[in-house]
Amino acid sequence: MYKALIRPILFSFDPEKIHHFTFSLIRNISKLPGFKPLFKTLYIIEDKKLERELFGLKFKNPVGLAAGFDKNAALYNELANFGFGFIEIGTVTPKAQEGNPKQRLFRLKDDKGIINRMGFNNEGIDAAIVQLKKNKGQLIIGGNIGKNTQTKPEDYTRDYLECFNALHPYVDYFVLNVSCPNVGSHAKLNDKDYLLELIGAVQNANSKFAKQKPILLKIAPDLNNNQLDEIVELIAETNLDGVIASNTSTERKDLKASDERLSEIGNGGLSGLPIKAKSTRVIKYLSEKSNKSFPIIGVGGIHSAEDALEKLDAGANLVQVYTGFIYEGPKLIKDINKAIIKKTLY
16 A cells, blocks of 8 residues: 555655655554554554564564654654664754755666664754653664764764763663764764764763663764774774664666666665665674674665564574665565564564
8 A cells, every 4th residue: 555555645745845755654654443443453563473572672573664754753653653672863063063065865667775864863852852762662763963064173072972872761772873964074984083082972971871881883884894804803802782784875787777767866875775775785794704893783675574574584683674674664574574584483
């Protein structure tokens, strides 16, 4: 029903405008009597075979919603009804910011992909906390944090620490987003020496809380083997809790979209089916190179249950969807969980 009827209507409108419309629609429908039992029947699977324990947290199932969809933690309670095992909010920055000029979100329909250059548009820490205080405890919430666009390089770490300390009581794990291609000084955020400084500072802040929270690093799918080796070394050196592989890609190889269309869209991060193989390669390389010494959350191009199983087989412990959720609809989460249960039976 979603792909045949609903998606064509949604896809006939501007992507960013329809995103906000869909948010309002889900919020309003969720208020209707009988909504939760209906959606539980349609989308939610509860089975012990789906449960996962990772970095001290117990996940109902291994399928999560990636950061970027619920930037301001405004809809996670309602989105939980679609069967997710965890939801990552953000990217949250200390201060509210508009992000990059519009139009900044584009569909590549023939490729089942999306290009975005949103630029960390969000309402800031305080707004996120207001929403997180409404948490009904239905599932695990991750906090994806970053820096404000106007922050000077010498103050990047301060921004991350401000987000970390403020959000610490309200989220279950943290993600240091250092790999988004749509923010300034991207190169510094990927420099190993700076990452050591950043991770050390955040871990030091974490140690001051009575209950420490897991900290993960989100990396790009475009890293070469030498750069991935550095990531493995970095995790070993810092004892970071895990990696999310991967963010969006800046490459534009082997796309069905015309060069004219891509030129018209311009720069931005590519997500969806076109980066599936790149993301899986990164997961497999990190898993094998590190001898599975740290957890990996696999994300990038998951549009089917088979795509998710491929990520898990490559070495991912959990998976996240974003673009696949938009293209395939909420049934995708149930399909993945059913496939995982089926695989455990054989």
